[in-house]
Amino acid sequence: MGYHQKPQYLSKTLEQDLLLPRVLVLRSPSVPSFFFSKSHLQAHFHLVDPLDSPEPTHSFLSRHAASVLALLCVASTRVSSETLSLLPSLKLVVASSAGLDHIDLGECRRRGITVTSAGQVFTEDVADFAVGLLIDVLRRVSASDGCVRARLWAEKRPFPLGVKLGGNRVGIVGLGRIGSEVAKRLIDFGCSIAYCSRKEKPSVPYPYYSTVSELATNSDVLILCCSLTKETHHIINKGVMEALGKEGVIINIGRGALIDEKELVKFLQQGQILGAGLDVYENEPHVSQELFAMENVVLAPHAAVYTLESFAALQELVVGNLKAFFSNKPLLTPAQLE
């Protein structure tokens, strides 16, 4: 009976709990708590959680997780080939973040393990945030807010004019779902869109460039919407930033390591690009200190997905994928493993 009611751990008997499908939960203690809703999951599954035990994870998994079929990977907790080797029965990894770069997808494919993604639960919020960062950088919203709070407006300090949004050539790096939603929004602000991607997308109305450098040469703004892979590591480097030019703006809502952060800092310090809006960094939660003094930079703490609504949708999706798996129904959001 407790199985179908609003989740309350104590209302289930031990017997009822043991009848539930077992799901291994892997979560690094440093990941944000928003991504994991214990009560939601315990209504449907028996959770096997190494953090509930004083044992080191490695031996815990060896002793308790050998027969586990499904793993919930919380946020960006790493699922390495080493971890997978301790889970011989594993058939499913349920991811709960927008990116999948922390999961050894190649090893999953080799072992015949299916991976489910977070689907579209975060897509719109990330796109909204990217646009918010861009408007903020161009119109100096956060910088001006700081000045007003420091009582500098009353001192009649002159404020520089912002930059117009319309007419900007926006280059989307990676035109997946997120990139497409960003493009759709910016069109209504009067921007023009071009993109680069692994492959050209024939059904898309925007001009395609086969390299980021060419895209940068023909853009005023670059918005990074692609996933982090070996190929895209430091894809925004000195050459690309030079091609983008002094009036250029970079918005990064992908992964910090898409940008050579040291090089970006130099370009900003020397006024070789106009500004940047960053949600991700190479060494989170540490942000290059030099950026703190810059008024033409907006800094966010990896929060592009952070809305109440998206996390509620995430919990439903995670539970939905697990339930589908255990009842042999089609998974809701299987990921392509290339």
Place this chain on the structure above:
Amino acid sequence: MEHHQERSDHRSQDLPQVLVIKPPPVLTLFEDKFISSKFQLLKAWESTLPLDQFLTNYAGSVRAVLCSGASPITADIIRLLPSLQLVITASAGVNHIDLTECRRLGIAVTNAAGVFSDDGADAAVGLLIDVLRKVSAADRYVRNGLWPAKGDYALGSKLGGKRVGVVGLGGFGSAVAKRLEAFGCTVLYNSRTQKPSVPYPFYSTVLELAADSDSLIICCGLTAETRHMINREVLLVLGKQGVIVNIARGAIINEKEMVECLVRGEIGGAGLDVFENEPNVPEELFGLDNVVLSPHRVVFTPESFVAASELVVGNLEAFFSNKPLLSPVIYE
């Protein structure tokens, strides 16, 4: 008194004079755009005389005045300008001009409505995103070193699905509505009169609009009717999660009551580019993280300022050539 150019000498008989009491920001930043073969500027602010004496001595034959918020055109000023036929402002707003007196005396008024619509809409939506998604607050959090120290910042609120009430659906309000739709917001509006060709639900009062909205964006002008139109009653029905964005005029909102609502958590947040007594901002707002404060600047871009200056000059040149004005304010 400088004599760097014949035209700048206000005693020259060659070109008709346009009085400027205090320079609007667009004149300060783009003065070269105001050089014309059809008029010269009579710069009252460069004189050491008290204003009324300057006007009495030098402005008797002035037919046109370029004004701004900092130099309102009151009935008293008009009385000192017996030849006045045209009042020009480089802003969209005309609340600093005594329109009743102008109409009574047959004085035409032109403004710069339209040139600020797109930039204003970008700014309004930018402020809404900022408040809902806590962009500036999170930026402060990172810069204060709190991310490594205290962990993740708080959750914000999704834009998509929000019901956004647009107060005033003129050029500016329409530009805002169009952008909101791209984010999946539902647009509702209130206006003096319903607009039949518009797809958004109409509410005949701001109170009804607020009751049915998650956020309000102020897109109307400041008039006797709209002064303090957004008051405690309206804010309370907007509710604890409600967000208000104002880049129109500060006095449309009863600022004291809004500040109380914000401090007490009776509304969810505010994005404000304008205030009742600029550049003074209520101190209580400095301590709030759910408020974004902007120094009456977020709308302006070089492009809109250049367009405004071209419109001002265009109106003046039309006036002095006896041609129809480009952007007359129609009295209602």
